[in-house]
Amino acid sequence: MKTQTPVNVTELIDRNRVSPFQLAIVVLCFLIVAIDGFDTAAIGFIAPAIRAQWQLAPTQLAPIFGAGLAGLMAGALLFGPFGDRLGRKRLLLWCVLGFGLASVVSAWAGTPAELIALRFLTGLGLGGAMPNAITLTSEYCPASRRSFLVTTMFCGFTVGSALGGFVAAALMERYGWRAVLLTGGVAPLLLLPILVWRLPESVRYLVALGKEPQQVARVLARIAPDEDLSLATFTASHGKPGGSPVGQLFRRDLLRGTLLMWLTFFMSLLVIYLLSSWLPTLLRANGVSLQTAALVTAMFQVGGTLGAIVLGWLMDRINPHYVLAVSYAAAGVFVAAIGSLAATPWLAALAVFCAGFCISGSQVGANALSAAFYPTDCRATGVSWANGVGRMGSVAGSLAGGTMLAMGLTMPALFLLAGAPAIVAGVSMMALGLARSKALPLGDVPVLTEPRSVS
Template identity: 70%
Template sequence: MPRPAAIDVTRFIDEAPLSPFQILIVVLCFLVVAIDGFDTAAIGFIAPAIRSEWQLSPAQLGPLFGAGLAGLMGGAFLFGPLSDRYGRKTVLVFSVLFFGVASLVSAWSNSLWELIALRFITGLGLGGAMPNAITLTSEYCPDKRRSFLVTTMFCGFTIGSALGGLASAGLIESYGWRSVLVVGGVLPLLLVPVLLVLLPESVRYLVTVGKKLDRVAATLQRIDRNADLRDAGFMVPPRAQAGSPVWHLFRPDLLRGTLLLWFAFFMSLLVIYLLSSWLPTVLRGTGISLKHAALVTAMFQVGGTVGAIVLGWLMDRLNAHYVLAASYTLAGVFTALIGNVTASPVLAAVAVFWAGFCVSGSQVGANALSAAYYPTDCRATGVSWANGVGRIGSVVGSVGGGAMLSLGLGMPALFVLVGIPAVLAGLTMLVLGRGHPGGRAAIPAVQG
């Protein structure tokens, strides 16, 4: 590769062959979001056991779900701007350490309100880890493979959530619900030293803020060992603009996309967390065992994993917005179908799988879309705040689930209502795509 006077690190990463070093970054971020997914989903799987031990009503469970998700929202809003200011790796490692300690402590809760408070604190760390893993992965992926690699990395979240269901079924039966929180605390604490040693800081961030440029050269050399980087300067177009990264999201060139992404994230995460939080309880109410209810619910995450990979592959080849618009719309259909097949665990598992494929897979794709949409100077903030707004939807879905169950609606009507926000997310992606015609070029991924 010829050596220009000032190397554009974005172009360098886009043009260099995909290296084992970049795969390592994807794997490390995969592990972060897998543990994040395990901890986030754990409360839904242990909720029936908590309800039984503490004699709680569905309405009383609502704040328990909402507290963790409110923490996720707060963590996303807080840690995104901090990451754009202090670095992706620094904030990511701190977030993992933070939620690991908090999850471990929450295992010794003695009352509902104590557990609610600790789940909120755990959520702060979870909310900071996931968007930063997405951002760091995106900034090390070449443009032509970005959607596939980011969605594949984010499959860690759905795999972690699914493993949470499988592990919870056995752990609760043998050791009680507190054991699930212990595992959710120990795993991130074991990962922290690995991240400190092996995970690099984003070179795009370092160049943007003008820090540790010697580290930039060493990192790029690991991506392309044949590149001549002696005495090279580095640049990332466009240069960072003054002011808070939050205000950058409302620049005239980003405002429309920011608002549409926020609406889509809100509706998408409302459906995802309503289903993942309440589905075990709803299925348990039909008379099937707690173990089978957990296994059927785990199919939602399995479907999301498969969907993320397939949709990420399609997004790199077709108009990403239209792929997500179609998938979100189908999510509404399959979610409504769940309400008609709850009497059969097998049919319910199939419907739950395809609902997860479409809505959870689409949310993974939407994360990749948001990471590609924003430039380096506000990318972590853009991804984090889109997730933060989405967490408002997740809180509404989780808390509202208890209220919906209290209305006494039949299963078909209940799940039709749950599917409507997914269709609205699909329409939002369609509108966003029409504002950016031209297939893959719809994602302005070359913004640094």
């Protein structure tokens, strides 16, 4: 008579090669995050047209930026714990449906107040979708490839954001700014049936909740078809969640990392959304055409896409905290350089590309780092709350652009100030790396593995 064999799903995933099933999950989450990036960035690309149509001052335009970002912040903070309670897939589906519908309706906004309300609702769905896509991807990736695969998946955000620039440039002159919002709403609604059909629930989450072994075995058979799992019992690195997922972020072994992670996200997203929201408007004020301003700004996301891939590859081979620390510091230099080069479009595009490579690429890497830092029982909450706190920085960044324009700062002075938070993010990430290198045995820090249980 055969006896039951215990199988640790984390170890099984880690010791097997990446399967087509896992790559399909990466692709589906890539598409979710790409649409997320398109919708998030679209408002920045269409802002000059909205401002011209409704005759808005910079300070009146700022709340339209801020509303979507406030929704992103609220969505991340509210929906993250639900991902740890209800499941990653279920929450993703509801969030995709929500931000798709809200974006479609926002295309018919008749006043700035209506657009502000609808952008907030769109942001709620976006804020819940992104962290759970990161979490789901991370939980299906082997430790040795996790940084690269998660950052590659998250490149969807930068690809979608860059696509927003090209789509805006193509659509606005012929169909107006409303067509851009409509495109960003229809796309997720078309993707939704495919997600219902093909996207699986996290197998680590299923095990943590004590689901039927047969259900878990069917999923794992698609990752390791040669292993006999017919009589297996499954365990994960952590048992069934206990207590509040938010409270888990502040336990003794996670507290310092949580706070440093939050500081990094806040400063990083402040810079990213300051540039994404205001760069087209700033370039227009410097005499650049609307189409050129959109294309130069799109280089920020193109650079971020390449940066995410390169930095993700490096993070699997070198201490990831130090990779990000150096990249954030370099970002501060390149952002500051934009102000002196803004009058020459091709030089400005080069500086914007390099800034995107470093700051957007680092932010993608920080998402991968946060997913690896937190254990299964609070991973969705940890990633979501890091993003939620980061969204506070994005709101501050979107509002700061209007304030700095109203102050009448010169372009070099404005971009010098814009680059300073990136330096702070680099220092924060360096501090986290030093703290973890002291807390973990030598060799544990560079590879982003599942955190150990604490007795």
